[in-house]
Amino acid sequence: MVTVVFKPEVAIAENDTVSIMGEFTNWMPEIMERYDSQRVLLEPQLANTFFYKTKLLRGFKYRYNFSVGDQFVVDSACAVSEDRFGKMTNFVDVADKSVELNRASIEEQKAERDLEEALKDLTGDDVIDVKSQEAADLSMAPPIALLNMPSYVNTEMSKMLPKDIL
Numbered sequence: 001m002v003t004v005v006f007k008p009e010v011a012i013a014e015n016d017t018v019s020i021m022g023e024f025t026n027w028m029p030e031i032m033e034r035y036d037s038q039r040v041l042l043e044p045q046l047a048n049t050f051f052y053k054t055k056l057l058r059g060f061k062y063r064y065n066f067s068v069g070d071q072f073v074v075d076s077a078c079a080v081s082e083d084r085f086g087k088m089t090n091f092v093d094v095a096d097k098s099v100e101l102n103r104a105s106i107e108e109q110k111a112e113r114d115l116e117e118a119l120k121d122l123t124g125d126d127v128i129d130v131k132s133q134e135a136a137d138l139s140m141a142p143p144i145a146l147l148n149m150p151s152y153v154n155t156e157m158s159k160m161l162p163k164d165i166l
Helices: 037-042 102-123 130-140 142-146 155-160
Strands: 002-006 018-022 050-054 061-068 071-073 080-082 088-093
Touching: 002 018
Parallel strands: none
Antiparallel strands: 002 050, 018 061, 061 071, 061 088, 080 088
């Protein structure tokens, strides 16, 4: 599971939306979620922060951009490069392990660990690692994962894939 986190440099009104579009959405805008007010009260650094979670195939680089209102925005806090058309885009290189982007997601991971520890203290039981289960589910169903493959799959890799995927 990949979490893309975006904290615009300017405040976004509560009723405005921020969208993400990239190779994993077929460049169609998807509305990003905003951290809820209760979470922001507990963690003020998450104010004006948006996130989007998606499953991606490991071992590939995925490009994406944000849309705030009618303007396309590149997040300078994340990896940036020029695409083949000369436009700047953000990208995520999905490694062998689950990828979390941006500083805000580090705080989210810490909060999850703290919650798991608190639950373990209360119940005495180990908390099931949902992310590991999601990774196992992803490896069990490659056709679904392959639908999220980037558009520039090299020729050697495309020979190994089922023809109905490409």
